[in-house]
Amino acid sequence: DVKVTQSSRYLVKRTGEKVFLECVQDMDHENMFWYRQDPGLGLRLIYFSYDVKMKEKGDIPEGYSVSREKKERFSLILESASTNQTSMYLCASGLPTSINSPLHFGNGTRLTVT
């Protein structure tokens, strides 16, 4: 079974802090994604990566950056956390253009910024 592991289940940070959210997958997937989930808004794509050191902006990249130094690890960085970044963050991974390969999601990190 594919496993996508997010390092923290719950995180509480203060405004202005630098925050790192970590995600690791164990299936050698090329593609990795960070989504943000908010009630009534569904999931919105922040950034994705299709290879090591490669990244693309999603729909809401402002206030975020990412890092992918190794294939299995994709980090989301909040350079200076703000209260409007309080949310559930979901990491996902998958193979490129494969009909039989869906996205696999982690269990999420619920971030609260006070």
Added chain:
Amino acid sequence: AQSVTQLGSHVSVSEGALVLLRCNYSSSVPPYLFWYVQYPNQGLQLLLKYTTGATLVKGINGFEAEFKKSETSFHLTKPSAHMSDAAEYFCAVSDLPGGTSYGKLTFGQGTILTVHP
């Protein structure tokens, strides 16, 4: 640009009743469509997908969905609801089959399904 609209943020049914969750999409290319389910405190799990071929697709846990191009719809149904179906359901669209490459997945707003005994 692609978009997905799920009609109804909350749906409530009795156990044993029909489940119908509505999804309409907009896509400039032939769409690939997905339904995901999220149980409390968990990530998303794929229920079913439509890529090409038969327009009625069957998924896990007795769910199915029908792709109707003329109506730009991909509604999710289950003939008889079970208490364990209570969860949040997301419809998603991609312009690539696996939904995992540059095409990425665009999600709807989600529908919370409540099942009453």
